[in-house]
Amino acid sequence: MNNANAHAFTLEEIARRVGARLVGDGSRRVSGLATLNDAGPEDITFLANRAYLKFLPDTSAAAVLLHPNHADDCPTACLTMDNPYVGYAKLSALFDPLAARDVPGVHPTAVVAESASLGRDVQIGPQAVIEDGVRLGDRVIVGPGSVVGCDTEIGEGSRLHANVTVCHGVVIGRRAILHSGCVIGGDGFGFAHDGGRWHKIAQLGGVILGDDVEVGSCSSIDRGALGDTIIGNDVKIDSQVQIAHNVQIGDHCALAGCVGIAGSTKVGRNCMLGGGVGLSGHLTLCDGVQVTGMSLVTNSIHQPGVYSSGTGAMSNAQWRKNAVRFKQLDDIAKRLTRLEKEQRSR
Structure with missing residues (x-):
C-alpha cells in the first residue's frame, strides 16, 4: 500500500477531479496510489497498458482507473476514461507528498532584497537568495539554496526545487517546475578569436520561459547574446540538457535527457527529441518533428515526421x-x- 498523502479522497471526488466516469460506491475513501499488484483496499490503481491486463482480476485495490473497454473485467469499483494514462498523471498529482508539505512563508535564513516583490502565499526556503528587483507571483515556491537573480520575474504557481540558479533578467511563466541543479540564464558560449587568444562576448540577452515549462535537474538554458533565448508553453525538458544562446523552442515540445542544441537553432511546435540528440547551430526544425535517440541533425528539417541518424548497436x-x-x-x-x-x- 502506498499512503503517499495524509489526505484521503472519496471515489466521487477523484472521479470529478480527473474527469472520469465512476462505476461503484462513490463514498468509498482511498488514501494511496499504487500498482495493480501492490495496491491494497485503501488504494486506487490504474490500467493504462494492455500488457498489465492479466493482473486486473486479482487486484486488491479499492478502485481501478481504466479504459471503458476493460470495465467489465474489473473486480472492484472503476473509474473509466478514454486516456487512462492521462488520468494516472492527474491521480499522481492528488497523492504527491511534496504538495502536502508546502507552507507559505520566508525562512529566517533566506536573503530577500527589500526591492523584491512577493505575491501571496509565497514560500522561500532556507538559505535561498532573492536579489533586487525580483518579482515572484502568487504561490511561487523557491527551494533551499536556490538563487533568483536581479530583475527576474517568476509567474504564479511556479516551483524552484533546492539549489536552482535563475540568473538576472529572466522571465519565467506560470506553473513552471525547475529541478535541482538547473541553471536558467547563464552565459552562452560566445567568444571571438584573434589568432592568439579568445575574447569573451558579453551575453546581453535574457531567457523567456513560457507557462507550464518543466526543466530537469542539472540542465542549462543559456541567455541570449543579444536577443532572448525563448522556450514556449508546455515544453518539457529532461535532465542534463544543454540549450545554447538564442535557441527558440516552440510550444508542447519534449526533450529527453542529454539533448544538446547549439546556438540560434529554432525548433517548431510539438517536436520530440530523443535522448542524446544533437542539433547543430542556426538550423530550423518545422512543427511536428521527432528525432530518435543519439541522432545528430546538421541540416534544417522542413517536413514533419520521424528522423534518425547514426547506426544501431552491433558486434564490434x-x-x-x-x-x-x-x-x-x-x-x-x-x-x-x-x-x-x-x-x-x-
Whole structure:
C-alpha cells in the first residue's frame, strides 16, 4: 500500500477531479496510489497498458482507473476514461507528498532584497537568495539554496526545487517546475578569436520561459547574446540538457535527457527529441518533428515526421567492417554514377 498523502479522497471526488466516469460506491475513501499488484483496499490503481491486463482480476485495490473497454473485467469499483494514462498523471498529482508539505512563508535564513516583490502565499526556503528587483507571483515556491537573480520575474504557481540558479533578467511563466541543479540564464558560449587568444562576448540577452515549462535537474538554458533565448508553453525538458544562446523552442515540445542544441537553432511546435540528440547551430526544425535517440541533425528539417541518424548497436567485428565501408561510400557513389552514365550512353 502506498499512503503517499495524509489526505484521503472519496471515489466521487477523484472521479470529478480527473474527469472520469465512476462505476461503484462513490463514498468509498482511498488514501494511496499504487500498482495493480501492490495496491491494497485503501488504494486506487490504474490500467493504462494492455500488457498489465492479466493482473486486473486479482487486484486488491479499492478502485481501478481504466479504459471503458476493460470495465467489465474489473473486480472492484472503476473509474473509466478514454486516456487512462492521462488520468494516472492527474491521480499522481492528488497523492504527491511534496504538495502536502508546502507552507507559505520566508525562512529566517533566506536573503530577500527589500526591492523584491512577493505575491501571496509565497514560500522561500532556507538559505535561498532573492536579489533586487525580483518579482515572484502568487504561490511561487523557491527551494533551499536556490538563487533568483536581479530583475527576474517568476509567474504564479511556479516551483524552484533546492539549489536552482535563475540568473538576472529572466522571465519565467506560470506553473513552471525547475529541478535541482538547473541553471536558467547563464552565459552562452560566445567568444571571438584573434589568432592568439579568445575574447569573451558579453551575453546581453535574457531567457523567456513560457507557462507550464518543466526543466530537469542539472540542465542549462543559456541567455541570449543579444536577443532572448525563448522556450514556449508546455515544453518539457529532461535532465542534463544543454540549450545554447538564442535557441527558440516552440510550444508542447519534449526533450529527453542529454539533448544538446547549439546556438540560434529554432525548433517548431510539438517536436520530440530523443535522448542524446544533437542539433547543430542556426538550423530550423518545422512543427511536428521527432528525432530518435543519439541522432545528430546538421541540416534544417522542413517536413514533419520521424528522423534518425547514426547506426544501431552491433558486434564490434561487424562494426569494424562497416566502418571501412563507410569510408568507401564516396568512391562507390562516384563509380555508380559513372556506370549509370555509361549505361545510358549505350
